[in-house]
Amino acid sequence: MGPRSVWEIDVPIEHRLDKTRKGFHVFTGLADDANEAVAAALHACEIARLHAQSGRPIPSGSSRGDWSARGLRTDWELRWDRATKKQIVF
Numbered sequence: 001m002g003p004r005s006v007w008e009i010d011v012p013i014e015h016r017l018d019k020t021r022k023g024f025h026v027f028t029g030l031a032d033d034a035n036e037a038v039a040a041a042l043h044a045c046e047i048a049r050l051h052a053q054s055g056r057p058i059p060s061g062s063s064r065g066d067w068s069a070r071g072l073r074t075d076w077e078l079r080w081d082r083a084t085k086k087q088i089v090f
Contacts, residue, residue, distance in 0.1 A: 004030040006065065006088040007037035012079040025078060029067035034085040040067040042080065048072040 008028050015021035027044060031037035048058040048069035061068040 004032055004065075006090075007031045007034065008086045008088055009037055009041040009083055010086070011041070011083045013076045014079070016075050016077055023076075025069070025072065025076075027067060027069065028088070029061070030065035034087070037085060038080075038083060041069075041083075043067065044069045045072065045078065049074060 006028060007030070008026060011025045011027070013023050013025050025045075027041035029037070029040055029044070031040055044067040049072065051058050052072065052074050058070055058072060059068060060066075060070050
Protein backbone atom coordinates (compact mmCIF):
# COMPACT_ATOMS: atom_id res chain seq x y z
CA MET A 1 0.00 0.00 0.00
CA GLY A 2 1.32 3.44 -0.89
CA PRO A 3 1.30 6.55 1.25
CA ARG A 4 -2.03 7.90 2.39
CA SER A 5 -3.49 10.88 0.54
CA VAL A 6 -5.05 14.10 1.77
CA TRP A 7 -8.79 14.26 1.09
CA GLU A 8 -11.38 17.03 1.22
CA ILE A 9 -15.01 16.20 1.95
CA ASP A 10 -17.43 19.07 1.27
CA VAL A 11 -20.78 18.56 2.97
CA PRO A 12 -23.72 20.86 2.12
CA ILE A 13 -25.36 22.32 5.22
CA GLU A 14 -28.59 24.16 5.89
CA HIS A 15 -29.95 25.83 9.00
CA ARG A 16 -32.52 23.69 10.83
CA LEU A 17 -35.08 26.53 11.18
CA ASP A 18 -34.31 28.73 8.18
CA LYS A 19 -33.80 26.50 5.12
CA THR A 20 -32.79 29.51 3.00
CA ARG A 21 -29.50 29.65 4.97
CA LYS A 22 -27.12 27.24 3.24
CA GLY A 23 -23.42 26.60 2.99
CA PHE A 24 -20.78 23.89 3.28
CA HIS A 25 -18.80 22.30 6.07
CA VAL A 26 -15.38 21.26 4.78
CA PHE A 27 -13.49 18.33 6.32
CA THR A 28 -9.89 17.46 5.43
CA GLY A 29 -7.52 14.73 6.50
CA LEU A 30 -5.55 11.66 5.52
CA ALA A 31 -7.18 8.53 4.09
CA ASP A 32 -6.40 5.64 1.77
CA ASP A 33 -9.41 6.27 -0.46
CA ALA A 34 -12.64 8.26 -0.79
CA ASN A 35 -14.73 5.81 1.25
CA GLU A 36 -12.27 5.92 4.15
CA ALA A 37 -12.23 9.72 3.92
CA VAL A 38 -16.02 9.97 4.22
CA ALA A 39 -16.01 7.53 7.14
CA ALA A 40 -13.31 9.57 8.90
CA ALA A 41 -15.22 12.83 8.33
CA LEU A 42 -18.42 11.25 9.66
CA HIS A 43 -16.57 9.98 12.73
CA ALA A 44 -15.01 13.41 13.38
CA CYS A 45 -18.46 15.00 13.03
CA GLU A 46 -20.02 12.58 15.52
CA ILE A 47 -17.24 13.17 18.07
CA ALA A 48 -17.67 16.94 17.64
CA ARG A 49 -21.45 16.71 18.03
CA LEU A 50 -21.10 14.66 21.25
CA HIS A 51 -18.64 17.18 22.69
CA ALA A 52 -20.83 20.15 21.73
CA GLN A 53 -23.96 18.57 23.20
CA SER A 54 -22.17 17.97 26.50
CA GLY A 55 -20.80 21.53 26.64
CA ARG A 56 -17.19 20.50 26.05
CA PRO A 57 -14.93 22.11 23.44
CA ILE A 58 -14.77 20.35 20.10
CA PRO A 59 -11.40 18.59 19.86
CA SER A 60 -8.96 19.52 17.15
CA GLY A 61 -6.61 17.06 15.53
CA SER A 62 -3.17 16.58 17.00
CA SER A 63 -1.53 16.77 13.58
CA ARG A 64 -2.28 18.37 10.22
CA GLY A 65 -3.52 15.08 8.78
CA ASP A 66 -6.03 14.34 11.55
CA TRP A 67 -9.74 14.69 10.87
CA SER A 68 -11.69 17.06 13.10
CA ALA A 69 -14.85 19.14 12.92
CA ARG A 70 -13.86 22.46 14.45
CA GLY A 71 -16.51 25.11 13.89
CA LEU A 72 -19.36 22.61 13.70
CA ARG A 73 -22.70 24.22 14.52
CA THR A 74 -25.30 21.96 16.04
CA ASP A 75 -28.18 24.10 14.70
CA TRP A 76 -27.21 23.24 11.11
CA GLU A 77 -28.00 19.97 9.30
CA LEU A 78 -25.27 18.27 7.33
CA ARG A 79 -26.43 16.67 4.07
CA TRP A 80 -24.04 13.71 3.89
CA ASP A 81 -26.04 12.25 0.97
CA ARG A 82 -24.80 15.18 -1.16
CA ALA A 83 -21.19 15.27 0.06
CA THR A 84 -18.46 15.56 -2.54
CA LYS A 85 -15.02 13.96 -2.25
CA LYS A 86 -11.80 15.41 -3.61
CA GLN A 87 -8.31 14.00 -3.40
CA ILE A 88 -5.89 16.86 -2.78
CA VAL A 89 -2.75 16.67 -4.90
CA PHE A 90 0.27 18.76 -3.99
